[in-house]
Amino acid sequence: MSAAKPEQTRSSVSYFHSIAFRISSIAGTCFLIICILLTTLSYRQQKARVADELVALEGMFHSPLMLEIDAIETSKVELKKNWEAYKSVPAVMQLQAEMDRAIASDLVENAYLFYPDWIEEDGKPALLNLLSNANLYEDEKPAAPYVPQAELRKALLESETAGVGSTGTYEDDMGKWISVVSSIKDKHGELVAYAGIDFNHAFISKMLEKDLYRSSLYGLLAALAGLAVIALTVRLYLRPLHRINARVEAAADGDLSGSLALGTRSEIGLLGQHFDHMIGNLRALIAHIAESSQRVTSASETLQAGAHTSAQSARSITGAMEQLSGRAARQHHGTQESSRAMEEMAAGIGRVAESAGSASDASGIARQRADEGNAQMQSSMAQIAGVVTTVKQAVGAMERLRAMSEEIGSVTLMISSVTQQTNLLALNASIEAVRAGEHGRGFAVVSGEIRKLAEQSKLSAERISDLIERVQLETQSAVSAIDHGLGEVTAMERAAVQTDGAFRDLSGSVQQVADQMLDVYSVSEQMSASAQQVSASITELAELSRQTTELAETISAAAGDQQETMSQVSRTADELGGISGELRQAVARFKV
Template sequence: MHFFRKLSIRSKIHLLVFAVSLFMAGAVLTSAVLIQAGGVQTDTLLLLAGVLIALLGVGQMLLYPFTRRLHKRLSAIAAAMESAAAGDFSRRPSDTASDEVGRISQAYEQMVGDLQDVLGTVVLSSRELAASLDSLSSRAVLAGERGTDIAAHATEAAISAEEQLRRIEASIRAIRDIAADAAIISSQSEEISHAVSRTGRKSAEGDEAIQELAEQMDSIYTIMDQLALVIQELGGRSQEIGQITSVITGLAGQTNLLALNAAIEAARAGEHGRGFAIVADEVRKLAEESARSAERIEILITSIQKETEQAVLTMATGSAEVAEGIRAAGEARASFAEMRDAILSLASSVQAVSERAQSMSRTSASALDAVTEAAETAARSAHQTQAVSAASREQTEALQEVSAAVRNLTDTSAELGRLTSRKRL
């Protein structure tokens, strides 16, 4: 019996058919022998018929257990497959035979085991993927918000850099105007110096008054120097521009005062001083133009630095000293006795104005170089800030795309979880 179970289904069927055929052949052979022997009786034929029927019954009895067991085994496999089709992989046929049906059952169990491992891995991976996607989504949203903030700050910085660049360019234009005015003042001062040299021999008196005026101008210069020290606290390029403004303001005031004195003395000289009066008037106009340019620079500095409030206080002190200088100049005018005294006194002052104008021109050139360098730096900064702003916007867009992809993966992971949850392992 154990040997019979090890046979394949095809071999078992062939064996059973062969046994039945053998019985049938024996019965037929027996009938033939009896018929040839002659004298076959009716009882004998009935006996043969009974033997055949018995043989058929024996064959049927041999085939029935086999077909019944085969049907049961195939039904178990079919039931397990139907359960698997419905999503339940827990049902197993458990057929250990070595025939075709047994191998089918064992192969099915192996397939179900592998499928259970795969589904278990898929379930675990989908859960881990869902957790990772949740964390990634939160981080992507946070990174997107930070990227938006960075882009906004970068845009504001770009606007501020452009505004600073415009102010520096305005300062450059003002300094160039002052440099041009300083060159004109220097040229006109040289002409005045030549005129004073021609008439300076006639000057002999008024030294004491001019000395007092010079001391007062020195006091004014000291106040302007204090103003320059205050402006130095503004720092950087504004400090250099403030010092230049202080020097220009002092020179403009001194030149205007000297031009006024020269005009008065020229008026007193009559026809002899008419040409000198014209030159003095031109110097006064240039001094006024320099003063106006200095005021424009002061306005630009005020818009950039808050510390100019202290400079305003120092300017007020300088104005008081200038008023005192005007009073001293009035006393000096009263002491003038002759045209020659005023011209001789003016000669040294005009020479100082010429030197100061040349110094102002050189200082303006230095300031122009410094401000130009600052403008180039500001331009580079503005360009870099714009590049940062554009990169921040691109990063924000990329993060938004990542967030969308994460949401799609989250939906896919959830759908995969729903599909695997329907399967019973």
């Protein structure tokens, strides 16, 4: 079958959103990263090669110096005597010529020798200059101290063990340098001097920048060429996808005719074969759907007519049963209300009886508690009387203690008076001993000791007097507190007597309430039994009404269910008719 295909706009994908662009971008990015890594590696190798060349140049400077150890030793002595010896002493002049020859290259800026012994200059490690190229003498004279930077100091210490040491880029007062140093040792392994060369940092930087520029340019050209090759290869490989995309778009518009013939055994070719197989299955499915929709339309029309007839019969039955169900429901509702009223009345009477019993029990317990409280009050009154007696005894004891404290105070005053008199006698004895001269010296010593004892006795008497005064104050406070407590205990005793009388009155009242609650409990029990009998009769009548109502509702519900079922069948038949029409319209869109 075939049908006119609706006009639709063909969709297209821009190159920047295509798979080819994405694959090319990913592959190109990876290739570019590889080129950058290779360029970086090449630059590092170039730096390492330059560093090796610098060490080799220093070795060319170092080798002749190893043959001039005697001249170095002579220079170390002569230059300390006169720093201008490099102009007149032959051995020193020979070494000076080596220094000047070393800087003949544009790459080498300075050449120098240091004394081997470290000193301190302004609190920092330093070395004495031995010799250098003559240009440096304007700033650093021979035998003058030089404080190396941290990078250079580290390289010098490294050369003592490794023979040679090199620095990275560092800067001092005279400029920016890259230095290589070595240690010069005699045949016994003793350090004779340090030798070093400063290389022109600007010259080396320009040389490395030139190599980096050349490597970067080659890497960029290689990256561009690689990107072009990757993009072309991806587009050629993905060209069959455009045919598959056009075929899929036609199938989406309803055109299932034709097939793909890609002629390739790759994954894309396999995809085309699977797509052709899928289109064939779709054509067969659509033909089968068209035939089935015709049969569904005929069956739905027949089903709709039968459902309409059954629905009318069900509506008649439902109306009759609804009337019966309504009457039975009203009767059942009335009996339920009567039953609930009787149940509530019986429950109320039961709660009254229960409350009366509980009140009777509570009255008995209250009477028992009142008796117990009365007994406890009797015991408390006896204890309070004992406390009153004890407090009165304590008051008497405190009064006696205060009297004894006053007597002790009098004795202390007497001791103080005796001490003062003794002190005066000792003073008079000392005066007499002084008058007696040499014969009264022993008596003077004794009188001095007596005066010391008198002073100590006076101090002790004063301390005892202070303590007695404090004891008297504390005793007076205790007497006042005990008097106050005695008044409180007396008041407590009077309150206990009043409470005992109240407990006796309460016990009699509780007994009367308990007798009355027993009478109420008996009457409530009789009323509760009668109400339960009436409630049982009404409950039985309500059960009969409920069963009648349930039977009527069951019949009415069955009729309603049948009516609803017929309505659903009718609606289903209508839906089937609509679906079959939609299927015919949908199938008409496809060209097979």
